[in-house]
Amino acid sequence: MAQLLPEALLDAIDELGRLPGVGARTAERYAYYLLKAQPSVSEKLAGSLTQLHRGVKQCPVTFALINTDQDVSPLYDDSSRDKTTIAVVEEPLDIIALERTGQFSGTYHVLGGAISPIDGVGPEQLHIPELTKRIVDDNVVELIIATNASVEGESTALFLQRHIQDAGLEVKMSRLARGIPVGVDLEYADQITLSHALEGRRDL
């Protein structure tokens, strides 16, 4: 079969197809959209991708993502935030989700994943030593373990709880509440969520 599309377009389709969840058709759609748009659209996208790794590093204390020219995360540096309360999350983007609630004024600690033997991720790959160091250094009183509600997230929470107790660190530990999401009818809630909701019922 003769080559049906110009090489430059095939290349773009190929590379766009590496994005997560993007199949051949979607990649074609993206590439063709960019081709029909002003060249400045794809040039700006290209520019931002070239700068992506150069402009981003990890905070050495919290492991949040920060600008290359920053020393530590601005959320940690902010004197109005309570350093004695830490929300422990799996990934940097989880911080955004929690910050959007506007309900948390403590600081964050990014583990860098969750324990998952299938994916070959053990506790030694997570930023746990740095967390125990912070608990001591900042006299932390509360740890909110905000890992995902997945099997890996739950295992990680359990591991952290035991690990910190075993290390003899006295710190209050909690886990985000499980229950029925706002706007969801009882009849559509799954069994496990409903069990959690019953277990965690609150007095009126």
Place this chain on the structure above:
Amino acid sequence: MAQLLPEALLDAIDELGRLPGVGARTAERYAYYLLKAQPSVSEKLAGSLTQLHRGVKQCPVTFALINTDQDVSPLYDDSSRDKTTIAVVEEPLDIIALERTGQFSGTYHVLGGAISPIDGVGPEQLHIPELTKRIVDDNVVELIIATNASVEGESTALFLQRHIQDAGLEVKMSRLARGIPVGVDLEYADQITLSHALEGRRDL
């Protein structure tokens, strides 16, 4: 609210969010995936996007997309293809779909869209004069009008049919068959498709 993510990451999320059908969450996912991957992944993607417009132009005869260094579409240039049969399509990517069938050995003509008064696209924006020129120059005997099965595609097909008849060009014109797609149960076929399938029934 303090800036929660590094600028370089925010930029990449912004630019990825311009792709069609990509919302904020998907753009975050793409950007974070690229950030976790080797820098070469985003650099190669950036490189392909920079080259996209430079490496692609329109064939002056068929309006298919071709390499900048090609004169005409290789599908048109190919002496084994029948220049007296033209499949008329709306967009360049439609050629790929038809080529994948392996059933067509004629040539293509890309209209560059379909007539759509709502979007301000009239017949004068489509490559129709170039099509009538080809019909004369190449002694075309059959025109397969392969526009989409949408209102715009149907209007365009009807317009083309009348336009070519009015121009006094003697050429056989056909339209792709409408009917029940392979693998679809009769009970799930919509009414209009089913009417077309009845109308276009074939003797056994």
